[in-house]
Amino acid sequence: MSHPVIGFVGFGEAAQCFARHFSGQGVAGMLVFCEGATNRPPYSPAFRASVAAHGARLVDSLEALAAAADIIVSAVVVATAAGVGQAIAAAARPGALVVDINAATPSAKRLVAEAVAARGGQYVDANLMGAVGLYGPAVPLYCSGSGMARFIATFAPLGLVIEDAGPEAGTAAAVKMLRSVVTKGIEALVMEALTAASAAGVRQEALRGICGPMDATSFSTFVDMCVRTDVLHAERRAVEMDGVIEGLRELGLDPVMTVATAARLRASAALGLRAEFAARGAYTADAVLDAYAARMA
Structure with a gap:
C-alpha cells in the first residue's frame, strides 16, 4: 500500500529528524523545498546530498512541492512561519493536509488554518513539546485542527507520539x-x-x-x-x-x-x-x- 507523499517546507533539525525516521519506516518519495537564508535554489551540492541522505528529494519551488504532495509539513523559522503558511495554503491542492510544526502564535495558526480550509484542505496545528535533539522522532506532539483524524491515522503507525487537543487550530499552539x-x-x-x-x-x-x-x-x-x-x-x-x-x-x-x-x-x-x-x-x-x-x- 502506497504512503501519501510528504513534502517538507524548510529542512532544519526537526524536519531532518522526521524525514530520516520516516525513511527508516519505509516511506519513499518525500520532497523538500527551502527558501531560507542558508539553503535556497539553486541548492548547493552539499545540501542536495544531505537531503538525499535523509531519504528525500529537493524541488525548486513551493508550487512544485504542493503539486505533488498529499501532506505538506511547514517547518520554517518562526519569523517567516505566518507568511510561509499563507503561501502554502495558496499553493496546496484541494484535499491536502497541511501540518504546521512552527512555534507560531495561536492567532497566526488560526489564520493559516482558515486559508487552508478556503482551498479545500485540512490543517493541523502541531507543536513539539520537547527538544528534538533529546527525544528524536518520539518528541511529544501536542496538536489540534481539522485534520487531526487523518494526521493520527497517517503518522501514529509510523511511531509519532501525538496528543489530540481538539478540532480548533490555535488551541495546541496556546498551550x-x-x-x-x-x-x-x-x-x-x-x-x-x-x-x-x-x-x-x-x-x-x-x-x-x-x-x-x-x-x-x-x-x-x-x-x-x-x-x-x-x-x-x-x-x-x-x-x-x-x-x-x-x-x-x-x-x-x-x-x-x-x-x-x-x-x-x-x-x-x-x-x-x-x-x-x-x-x-x-x-x-x-x-x-x-x-x-x-x-x-
Missing part, C-alpha cells in the same frame, strides 16, 4: 506558547543566577542550593506551592528581590530577569487579594488563579 513562558523563563533565570554565581565564585554552592530543593519534590508540587503562596507573599518577595537586584549589579551584572521577577511579584500584590486569602486559611491553587483572573478582567 505550547504558555509552556514556553515557563521553560524559556526558567532557562533565562538559571543562566542569570549561575552567571552571577560564577562571578561571585560560588557556582557549585549555588547550583546545589538551586537543585537540592527542586530535586526533593515534583515540579507539579512546586508549581502548586508557587501559586498558593504568591497571593500571600508576593509583596514581601518583591522587596527581597530589590535587594537581590542591588547585589547582582554589584557583581557587574545587568539583572534583567530579576528586575522582571520583582515587577511580576508587584503585579500580583497590586491585585489586593492577600487579606482575603489569609482569612480563608485553606484554599487551592485554582482558587487563587480564578481570583486573579476575575480581578484582572
Whole structure:
C-alpha cells in the first residue's frame, strides 16, 4: 500500500529528524523545498546530498512541492512561519493536509488554518513539546485542527507520539506558547543566577542550593506551592528581590530577569487579594488563579 507523499517546507533539525525516521519506516518519495537564508535554489551540492541522505528529494519551488504532495509539513523559522503558511495554503491542492510544526502564535495558526480550509484542505496545528535533539522522532506532539483524524491515522503507525487537543487550530499552539513562558523563563533565570554565581565564585554552592530543593519534590508540587503562596507573599518577595537586584549589579551584572521577577511579584500584590486569602486559611491553587483572573478582567 502506497504512503501519501510528504513534502517538507524548510529542512532544519526537526524536519531532518522526521524525514530520516520516516525513511527508516519505509516511506519513499518525500520532497523538500527551502527558501531560507542558508539553503535556497539553486541548492548547493552539499545540501542536495544531505537531503538525499535523509531519504528525500529537493524541488525548486513551493508550487512544485504542493503539486505533488498529499501532506505538506511547514517547518520554517518562526519569523517567516505566518507568511510561509499563507503561501502554502495558496499553493496546496484541494484535499491536502497541511501540518504546521512552527512555534507560531495561536492567532497566526488560526489564520493559516482558515486559508487552508478556503482551498479545500485540512490543517493541523502541531507543536513539539520537547527538544528534538533529546527525544528524536518520539518528541511529544501536542496538536489540534481539522485534520487531526487523518494526521493520527497517517503518522501514529509510523511511531509519532501525538496528543489530540481538539478540532480548533490555535488551541495546541496556546498551550505550547504558555509552556514556553515557563521553560524559556526558567532557562533565562538559571543562566542569570549561575552567571552571577560564577562571578561571585560560588557556582557549585549555588547550583546545589538551586537543585537540592527542586530535586526533593515534583515540579507539579512546586508549581502548586508557587501559586498558593504568591497571593500571600508576593509583596514581601518583591522587596527581597530589590535587594537581590542591588547585589547582582554589584557583581557587574545587568539583572534583567530579576528586575522582571520583582515587577511580576508587584503585579500580583497590586491585585489586593492577600487579606482575603489569609482569612480563608485553606484554599487551592485554582482558587487563587480564578481570583486573579476575575480581578484582572
